Amino acid sequence: MSNEIANKNHDDPNIAFLPKFIRERYDVGWIVAFFKHKEVPVHKHSVWYYMGGISLFLFIVQIVTGVLLMVHYNAGEAHASVQAIMSQVDFGWLIRSTHSWSANLMVFFVFLHMFSVFFMKSYKYPREMTWMTGMILLAMCLGFGFSGYLLPWDQLAYFATQIGVKTTEAVPVMGGFIADMLRGGKELGTQTIERFYALHVWVLPALFMMTLGLHLLFVQLQGIHAPEFFENQPADKKKYMKFFPDFAIKDVYVWLIVMNFLGLLAVMFPWELGAEADPLAPAPAGIKPEWYFLAMFQLLKLFPPEIGPIEGELFGIMLFSLVGALWAAIPFIDSRTAPAWRSRATFYFGIAFLTGFIIFTMWGHYSK
Amino acid sequence: MPEYPVWNVGGVGHGWIIGLIAMTHVYISHFAIGGGLYMAVTEALAVKRNDQAMIGYLRSHSNFLLLLTTVLGAMGGIGIWFAVGLVNPASIQALIHNFMFFWAIEWVVFVVEIAIAFFYYYSWDKVSPQFHVKLAWLYFIISAFSLLVINGILTFMLTPGKWLETGNVWDGFFNPSYFPSVIVRFLIMCTIAGVFSIFTSSRVKDENLRTRLLHYSAKWLMPSFFLLPFFLYWYFTSLPADVAKLLETGIANIGAGNLSVLTRVLLLTMLLSVTIYVIALVGPFFNPKIFTFGFSVAILILGLIVTGATESIREMIRKPYTVYGYLYSNGTLKKASADSSNYGILKHYPWIAEKEITPANMKTVGQKIFLAQCQSCHTPTGYRSMKDLAKGWDREFIFRRLTTLPATGIMPPFMGDEQERRALADYIGDIVGAGPWPPTDSIPTTTPAPAPTASIKN
Numbered sequence: 035m036s037n038e039i040a041n042k043n044h045d046d047p048n049i050a051f052l053p054k055f056i057r058e059r060y061d062v063g064w065i066v067a068f069f070k071h072k073e074v075p076v077h078k079h080s081v082w083y084y085m086g087g088i089s090l091f092l093f094i095v096q097i098v099t100g101v102l103l104m105v106h107y108n109a110g111e112a113h114a115s116v117q118a119i120m121s122q123v124d125f126g127w128l129i130r131s132t133h134s135w136s137a138n139l140m141v142f143f144v145f146l147h148m149f150s151v152f153f154m155k156s157y158k159y160p161r162e163m164t165w166m167t168g169m170i171l172l173a174m175c176l177g178f179g180f181s182g183y184l185l186p187w188d189q190l191a192y193f194a195t196q197i198g199v200k201t202t203e204a205v206p207v208m209g210g211f212i213a214d215m216l217r218g219g220k221e222l223g224t225q226t227i228e229r230f231y232a233l234h235v236w237v238l239p240a241l242f243m244m245t246l247g248l249h250l251l252f253v254q255l256q257g258i259h260a261p262e263f264f265e266n267q268p269a270d271k272k273k274y275m276k277f278f279p280d281f282a283i284k285d286v287y288v289w290l291i292v293m294n295f296l297g298l299l300a301v302m303f304p305w306e307l308g309a310e311a312d313p314l315a316p317a318p319a320g321i322k323p324e325w326y327f328l329a330m331f332q333l334l335k336l337f338p339p340e341i342g343p344i345e346g347e348l349f350g351i352m353l354f355s356l357v358g359a360l361w362a363a364i365p366f367i368d369s370r371t372a373p374a375w376r377s378r379a380t381f382y383f384g385i386a387f388l389t390g391f392i393i394f395t396m397w398g399h400y401s402k
Numbered sequence: 403m404p405e406y407p408v409w410n411v412g413g414v415g416h417g418w419i420i421g422l423i424a425m426t427h428v429y430i431s432h433f434a435i436g437g438g439l440y441m442a443v444t445e446a447l448a449v450k451r452n453d454q455a456m457i458g459y460l461r462s463h464s465n466f467l468l469l470l471t472t473v474l475g476a477m478g479g480i481g482i483w484f485a486v487g488l489v490n491p492a493s494i495q496a497l498i499h500n501f502m503f504f505w506a507i508e509w510v511v512f513v514v515e516i517a518i519a520f521f522y523y524y525s526w527d528k529v530s531p532q533f534h535v536k537l538a539w540l541y542f543i544i545s546a547f548s549l550l551v552i553n554g555i556l557t558f559m560l561t562p563g564k565w566l567e568t569g570n571v572w573d574g575f576f577n578p579s580y581f582p583s584v585i586v587r588f589l590i591m592c593t594i595a596g597v598f599s600i601f602t603s604s605r606v607k608d609e610n611l612r613t614r615l616l617h618y619s620a621k622w623l624m625p626s627f628f629l630l631p632f633f634l635y636w637y638f639t640s641l642p643a644d645v646a647k648l649l650e651t652g653i654a655n656i657g658a659g660n661l662s663v664l665t666r667v668l669l670l671t672m673l674l675s676v677t678i679y680v681i682a683l684v685g686p687f688f689n690p691k692i693f694t695f696g697f698s699v700a701i702l703i704l705g706l707i708v709t710g711a712t713e714s715i716r717e718m719i720r721k722p723y724t725v726y727g728y729l730y731s732n733g734t735l736k737k738a739s740a741d742s743s744n745y746g747i748l749k750h751y752p753w754i755a756e757k758e759i760t761p762a763n764m765k766t767v768g769q770k771i772f773l774a775q776c777q778s779c780h781t782p783t784g785y786r787s788m789k790d791l792a793k794g795w796d797r798e799f800i801f802r803r804l805t806t807l808p809a810t811g812i813m814p815p816f817m818g819d820e821q822e823r824r825a826l827a828d829y830i831g832d833i834v835g836a837g838p839w840p841p842t843d844s845i846p847t848t849t850p851a852p853a854p855t856a857s858i859k860n
Contacts, residue, residue: 081696128669280692283684290677291700297673298707301666 068254072277075260082150083258083281084288089147091289092140093246095296096178099133100235109231110224112187113310120307131300137179139296141326144175152364152384155377156259162365164256167249169362174242179324181234187227192311193321195230196222201334204347222313320402329391330354332398361387407753408773409488415785416489416778421717423485425710427478432709433598434471434515435549436591438542440599440622441467441522445538449531455611461526463602468523472516479512490778492733493724500571501555511548518544549587557583560720561641566727582637589626589633590709596622597678597705600686604698609691616690620682627679642726645719648811664718667711674708721812730814732778742815743805747771747822759821768829771822788833796836801827 046063048070049056056062074083106123108115119126148168151157157165184195199216203209218225264272275281323331330350337346344352360367360383368380411419441464448456487494498505522537529537554575558565565574596619603615638646648664681701685693724731730739738745748757754770756763772782783789792800804823807813816823828839 275692279689283689283692284694284697287681287685287697287700290681291704294674294677294704297670301670301673304666 069278070276072254072257073274074258074277074281075264076273076275077260077264079150079154079261082146082154084285085143085147085150086253087285088288088292089140089143090246090250091292092136092143092296093242095136095293096133096140097239099129099136102129103133104235107185107231109185109227112185112224112227113307116186116188116307127304128300131303131305132296134305135299135303136296137182138325139292139299141175141179144172145326148172149384149388153381154259154261155368156261157365158368159365159370161252161256161259162369164249164252165365166362167245167252170245171242171249174238174245176326177238178234178242179326181230181238183324184222184227184230185234186307187311188308189311189315189318190308190321192222192313193317194323195226196317197321197331198323198327201347201351204345204351206348322398325395325399328398329394332394332401357387408777410773410777411489412781413784415781416485418785420482420485420489421710421714423478423481424713425706427475427482428713429594429706429709430470430475430478432587432591432594434467434475435542435545436588436593436595436622437467437471437598438538438545439592440595442535442538442542444618446535449535455608456615457531459603459606459611459615463599464523464526466598466602468519472519476512476516490724490731490733493729493731496725496729497555497559500574501558504551504555504571504575508548508551511544511551515541515544515548546588550584553584553587554580559723559725560645560716562726562728579637579640582633582640585633586630586637589630593623593626593678594705594709596620596682597701600682600693601698601702603686604693604695613690616686616693620686620690623679623682641719645726648719648721664715667715667718671708671711671715674704674711678704678708722808722814732775732814734775734814734817739815739817742817743819745817745819747774747818750817759825764825764828765832767822768825768827768832771818771826772829775817775826782833788830792830792834795831795834797827797831797839800830800836 046057048066049063052062052066074080103119106115106119106126116130119130121127123129151165151168180195180198184191199213199222202216203213205212214220216226216229217223218229322328333354334347334350337350339346341349364380368377409416441460445457445460447453448460483494518537518541522534522541525534525537554577557579558574558577561577561579562574563577564570565577599619599622600616603612603619606612606615678701681697685697720726720731722730723736724733728736730736748754748759748767751770751774754767754774756767756770759767772780772788776788780786780788780791792803795803801823804816804818804827808815816826818826
C-alpha cells in the first residue's frame with residue numbers, strides 16, 4: 035500500500051513542489067489538483083466575494099485575541115481582572131481593544147456577506163444548505179456578541195444584559211425557564227458571568243467551528259456562485275481568476291488592509307471599561323444595546339404594552355421570529371423552479387429588510 | 403507677544419485643522435522631491451535603454467506629479483502657514499523673526515522649483531532626451547534644496563540646541579536633529595515616490611509594461627525598509643533627554659505605562675509601515691500581474707495615514723512647547739512663565755477688553771481666558787475637550803488644578819493670577835456642569851491638588 039502511494043505520487047506533477055517526506059506518505063495530489071482547478075468568476079460585483087473571507091479573518095483574530103484574554107481573565111473577579119488586563123498586562127489593552135473592535139467588525143462584515151449573497155441570489159439551488167449554515171453562523175455570531183458583552187462586568191454590560199435576558203422572559207411557557215437558565219437564578223450575578231463565559235469560550239466556539247467547517251466545505255464543493263448576468267454571457271466573454279494563488283493573494287491583501295483598519299481603531303479608540311457593575315445603582319441614562327441589536331430594540335419600543343390579547347413584547351418576539359424564519363427559508367421560497375413573481379417578491383423583501391434594519395438602527399442610535 | 407485676536411474653532415479644534423492640512427502637505431511635498439528623484443533615475447535608465455514604453459509612462463506620470471505638487475502641494479504649504487498664523491501667531495512670529503533669510507531662500511527655491519517643473523513637463527519631445535534627463539536632475543536638486551532649508555526650521559522647533567544660549571541662527575539651523583532628520587526624510591521620500599508610482603503604474607493598460615513598472619516601482623520601497631530603523635534610532639537619540647523619556651514612558655499621567663497615546667500611535671505606524679512593505683513585496687514585486695488599481699489606492703491611503711501618524715508623533719513629543727525650551731504651545735515665552743501667577747492675562751492680552759474681573763463679567767472673561775491660554779490645544783466640547791478631560795471635577799478642584807498643569811509634563815503653566823484662575827475655573831465648571839462654588843472662606847487658595855488619574859483618551 036505504502037509503495038503504491040509512493041509510486042503514484044512520485045509522478046504526480048501537481049505535488050512536485052512538496053517535500054519528499056510528505057509525498058511518500060500522503061496521497062494529497064487530489065487536494066492540490068482541486069485547488070489548482072478552482073476558479074473565481076471575475077465581474078463587476080466580484081468585490082463582494084471578499085466579504086466572507088474578511089469575516090473568516092476576523093474570526094481568526096477573535097480566536098487569537100480571545101485565547102490571549104482567557105489567560106488573564108477570571109470570571110470570579112471579572113471586573114478586576116479586565117481592569118488588570120487594561121492596565122497591568124503588557125499590551126493587554128491592545129488585545130482587549132482588538133478583540134472588541136474585531137467582534138464588531140466581524141458582525142458588520144457577516145452582515146455585508148449575507149446581504150451580498152442575498153442580492154446576488156447565491157442561495158438558490160444547489161446552495162440552500164450553505165445559506166442555512168450561514169444563518170446558523172450569524173445567529174451564533176450574535177450569541178457571541180451578547181455573551182461576550184457581559185464578561186467585563188461594568189455598568190453598561192450589566193444593564194444591557196439585564197434588558198436582553200428580560201426580553202426572553204416574554205416567550206410563552208418557556209420564557210421564565212430560559213431566562214433563569216441564562217442567569218443561573220433570578221438575578222444577574224457571578225453565576226451568570228460563569229454561564230456566559232462557558233457559552234462564550236467553549237459552547238459557542240465548538241458549535242461555531244463545526245458549522246463553519248460545513249459552510250466552507252459546501253462552498254468548496256460547489257464552487258463560487260456567479261450572478262445570472264455573468265452566467266448568461268457567451269462562454270468566451272466569461273472571465274475567471276485562478277483561486278490559487280491569484281485570489282488567495284488578493285484575499286491576503288484584503289486581510290492585511292482590514293488588519294490595519296482594525297489596528298487603527300484599536301489603537302486610536304481603545305475600548306473603554308466602565309465602573310464595576312452595581313446592581314443597586316439606577317440604570318445609566320439612555321442605555322442601549324450594541325448596534326447590531328439596536329434595530330430590534332428600537333422596534334420593540336414601538337409596540338404598545340398590549341396588542342389585543344397578547345403582550346407587546348411577546349408580539350415583537352413573534353414578529354422577529356417570523357421574519358427570521360422567512361429569511362432563513364429564502365432558498366425554498368425563491369427556489370430554482372419558483373415562478374418569477376416569487377423571485378421579485380423575495381428581492382423586495384430583501385430591500386425592505388435591509389432598509390428597515392438601517393433605518394431602525396439609526397433611529398435607535400439617535401433616539402434618547 | 404500675545405497681541406493678536408484669536409481665531410476660535412470649536413469641534414475638531416485647531417490642532418486637527420493644522421494637522422489635516424499638514425498630513426496631506428507632507429505626503430505630497432515628500433512625493434514632489436522623491437518623485438523628482440524617481441523621474442530623474444527612471445528617465446535616465448529609460449533613455450539609456452531606449453525604452454520608449456517606459457518613457458511614455460514617465461510622461462503621463464510627470465503630468466500627475468506636476469498637477470499634484472504644484473496645485474495641492476503648494477496650496478497645502480501656504481495653508482499650513484496661514485492656519486498656524488491664525489491659530490498661534492506667536493510661534494510663527496518667533497520662527498520668522500529668527501529665520502528671516504532662510505524663509506526668503508525657501509520661497510525663492512520654491513518658485514524656481516515650480517518653474518522647472520513646468521519647463522520639464524512642457525519640454526517632452528522639444529529638447530533632446532539627454533537634456534530632458536538633466537532637467538529632471540535639476541528639478542530634483544532644487545526641490546531637495548528646499549527640504550534642506552525647511553528641515554532646519556522644522557527640526558529647530560524640537561531641538562533648538564545651542565541656539566537657546568547663543569541665539570545664533572546657524573546654531574538653531576544646524577541643530578542636533580538636523581542631519582538624522584534629513585536622512586530619514588529622504589528615505590521616506592523614496593518610499594512615497596514608490597507608492598505613488600505604484601499607484602499610477604497600476605492604471606497602465608498594457609499588461610507587459612504594467613507588470614514591469616510595478617515590479618520596478620516596488621523596489622523604491624526597499625531602501626527605507628532596511629535602512630529606516632537605523633536612522634530613526636539615530637534621530638531619536640538626537641532628541642532632548644526629556645523627549646526620549648516621554649517616548650519611553652508615554653505622556654505622563656495617561657494610564658499605566660503602555661496606554662499613552664504616543665506609544666499607541668507609534669505602534670500604529672509600525673503596523674501600517676510593515677503592511678505597506680509586505681503588500682509591496684508580495685504584490686508589485688513578486689506578483690505584479692494580479693496587482694490591481696484598488697490595492698494601489700489602499701496602499702496610498704495607508705501611506706497617508708502613516709505620514710499623518712509619524713508627523714503627529716513629531717508634533718506631540720514637542721509638548722508643551724512650540725520651540726522646545728523657549729516658547730510654549732499656547733504662545734507664552736518660557737522666560738515669562740517663571741513668575742506665572744503674577745503675569746496677568748488681562749494685562750498682557752490687549753484684545754481682551756475687560757481689564758478687571760467683577761462678578762458680572764466673570765463668565766465672559768473666563769471664556770476669553772480660555773481662548774487665550776487653552777484653545778491652542780483644547781476645545782470646550784470637541785476635540786481634547788474640557789467636557790471630557792475635566793469630567794466630574796468641581797469648580798474648586800479645577801481652580802486648584804490650574805496651578806499644577808506643568809506636572810502633567812505636557813502642559814504649559816497657567817499664566818494668570820488668582821482672580822483669573824477663578825474666572826477660568828468658573829467657565830470650565832460651567833462646561834462640565836459642576837455645582838456652585840463652596841462658600842468663599844472654605845477655599846484654600848494655594849494648596850496644589852494631587853494629579854487626578856486621567857482616562858486613556860488623548
